[in-house]
Amino acid sequence: MKKFEDFNLKDTTMAFIEKNHFKQPTPIQEQVIPSALRSKDVIGLSSTGSG
Secondary structure, eight states: OOOGGGOOOOHHHHHHHHTTOSOOOOOOHHHHHHHHTOOOOOOOOOOOOOO
């Protein structure tokens, strides 16, 4: 499983993640964050509450 640090997110985003004690991305976040960071449109399907 990846860590949020692996995505090269903006400092402000990482500060929010750390402040809110998020430890690692959920499976759906792992799948969509790379495309979103490349400015691609994303449609995801995941169970409610899973991320």
